[in-house]
């Protein structure tokens with residue numbers, strides 16, 4: 083169980099999360115949607131303690147993440163797989179070593195066990211023959227899949243996917259969606275998926291939450307979201323430039339403008 | 351008004367920076383305990399930062415030795431017996447030039463290398479990825495580099511001392527027509543093991559400073575390629591200044607008052 | 610790949626440590642493995658000798674001074690480490706002396722009989738040997754007389770210039786130069802006196818003699834000044850004759866002295882005393898010349914006096930040349 087409780091987070095003068103509250107139950111796959119730069123990545127980074135909230139807290143399995151002692155935090159992290167938006171592979175290591183990295187922290191695993199797990203994980207993402215290659219030799223889509231394999235190889239209890247299908251071709255996207263669904267249904271993994279791809283969201287999610295202006299605008303099952311009356315939600319899921327009824331979307335336009343500011347460029 | 355606010359903000363930034371640097375040092379020291387994490391990486395860093403820096407360190411030493419010998423004979427102009435060339439080369443190489451010149455060259459090579467590499471890892475979220483895989487970046491990235499620098503700097507400088515004195519010796523034979531016996535007589539005249547010890551301890555402190563600054567700047571890099579570039583520049587500048595400050599520090603606390 | 614790294618790093622680390630240690634030992638001339646042999650010598654005073662100075666046997670470097678300690682009894686014990694296969698003389702003594710103008714000293718181990726025939730050195734050795742229980746070798750230090758030689762050299766230069774003048778012509782210009790030389794000469798003799806005085810602390814025996822000599826020098830100088838004053842005021846013939854007689858005497862003195870000096874090999878004391886007396890006489894002679902036209906005219910007109918003076922100076926020149934040519938015979942010091 084992952085719980086965000088009234089989380090506030092800002093960088094300097096810029097406020098990103100302002101009272102973000104959301105629960106993710108065991109076995110669920112919660113999809114978080116929202117404009118670029120609205121703070122989706124920031125929200126899930128709090129789950130593994132990469133960021134600390136200014137106010138509020140995050141609980142994982144009833145443990146209070148921001149106040150967790152270092153040792154327990156590392157134990158917790160061993161049960162959470164994190165798929166980074168841009169893969170974040172270690173470029174000085176082969177793909178095989180990248181995937182094995184988290185496993186090598188586990189003293190109980192022998193080198194042959196590790197090799198087995200690595201091959202398994204890479205096969206799951208449909209990349210069986212890249213173990214000896216380096217990240218720079220792979221395409222962006224392949225790297226992303228290696229990133230997923232690296233998280234899956236840990237056999238974690240939770241997996242946090244940060245835009246796992248963005249930038250992939252439709253077929254590969256479908257393969258990834260299948261993988262995420264299988265992880266949940268076969269292995270009982272609880273997942274949080276960030277995506278802009280509504281098709282993928284409807285396929286993968288058991289519930290969908292929309293992050294807007296620092297808090298959850300609406301959360302509900304796929305059906306509830308599809309039938310939402312909220313103009314902001316409707317505009318987002320239908321991918322229109324204006325709000326319903328033709329009026330100019332002042333609020334949405336502001337949010338989009340904010341999204342234009344480069345997510346990782348310059349000092350915030 | 352504006353000035354006062356600006357000053358206030360500047361002071362606040364400085365204090366925050368000092369606090370962050372202090373916390374960084376504390377974390378790095380704590381990470382020393384995690385030997386199992388950093389040890390396998392230490393030899394890799396010792397080769398990359400140390401062994402691979404040998405050619406530049408020794409090249410500098412060769413030229414320094416030659417120049418010192420010629421400089422000494424020029425300055426003495428007959429008033430002082432020529433074998434004092436050996437004395438001057440030995441003293442300046444071991445006490446000052448081998449540690450400081452090598453240190454400055456390595457500040458560029460090692461400091462920039464560390465800052466750029468860790469900076470790139472930071473902005474591409476590789477550091478975050480390490481953390482999510484339950485690795486401590488201080489133990490995995492910082493400690494091996496700092497240990498490698500602290501161990502390898504004195505060794506490179508020690509070899510530079512030998513090579514520098516050798517180059518000064520050959521230059522004395524070739525250009526000054528000094529005999530080997532005379533050069534050695536001069537070199538041994540006021541030699542003490544302290545000369546070497548002082549130079550090596552000083553170099554170890556340079557290695558510690560350069561690698562720590564490189565790691566700190568790299569891990570605090572923000573915002574893409576430009577941020578990485580700034581981190582590398584900052585690391586080199588701060589390392590060079592720190593080397594000169596440490597040089598003066600050792601001279602005042604350790605050299606001064608000895609006879 | 611990984612093993613390759615470890616190997617390279619290990620090789621470089623071990624190699625550099627070994628190289629640096631060997632380099633340090635080699636530069637400080639500590640020989641590893643072979644055991645050094647320690648020799649201890651006892652001194653009343655070690656001058657400027659320092660730890661690390663060379664130990665020399667028959668002019669060959671044989672080791673270094675290891676430590677210098679002041680004992681509660683007042684003796685200074687100098688420990689020297691020597692190469693193990695070096696044989697000491699059967700009845701060894703250690704003499705400390707300057708080995709260069711830069712204040713470096715060295716310890717020379719030599720046969721007791723070969724020690725410098727200097728009363729002071731002999732006395733130091735005898736005293737040290739008298740304490741002699743235990744294994745300490747008797748030791749002595751040579752006086753630091755670099756200053757004396759320097760003064761002697763300058764006198765030599767001045768004197769030969771004056772002498773050359775005498776031989777060429779004796780005119781007004783010569784008189785002026787002579788006056789200048791005399792002034793320098795007076796300074797020199799004063800300096801020599803000061804030097805000898807400062808030496809007298811360590812050369813107690815010699816000191817008394819020298820003091821006496823210096824007393825004479827001063828008395829003579831006073832008398833000369835007295836006479837000269839009267840010459841200036843009265844130019845009476847009788848008194849000038851008296852002065853001339855004195856000059857003659859003085860030149861006889863110098864002849865005898867320089868003969869003595871060259872004739873036999875003399876000790877340092879003798880050299881110093883004779884040098885002092887030479888200076889005294891020369892000083893008084895030239896001092897007399899310096900006063901007034903009258904006596905100068907006399908001197909120019911009187912051929913015997915001129916010849917005497919000339920001979921005096923050329924002998925002096927020979928003496929000085931002799932001292933310079935064989936300085937060790939008179940003054941036992943190496944400048945470099």
Ligand SMILES: Nc1ncnc2c1ncn2[C@@H]1O[C@H](COP(=O)(O)OP(=O)(O)O)[C@@H](O)[C@H]1O
Pocket residue numbers: 093098116117118119120121122123124125344345346350
């Ligand atoms: N470490 C950081 N320092 C400063 N600003 C940051 C940092 N991380 C994120 N931000 C800012 O927070 C905002 C939200 O970023 P992010 O969560 O990455 O958006 P997205 O919803 O597209 O994932 C962006 O404006 C970004 O510039």
Ligand SMILES: [Mg+2]
Pocket residue numbers: 122123124167244
């Ligand atoms: Mg994001």
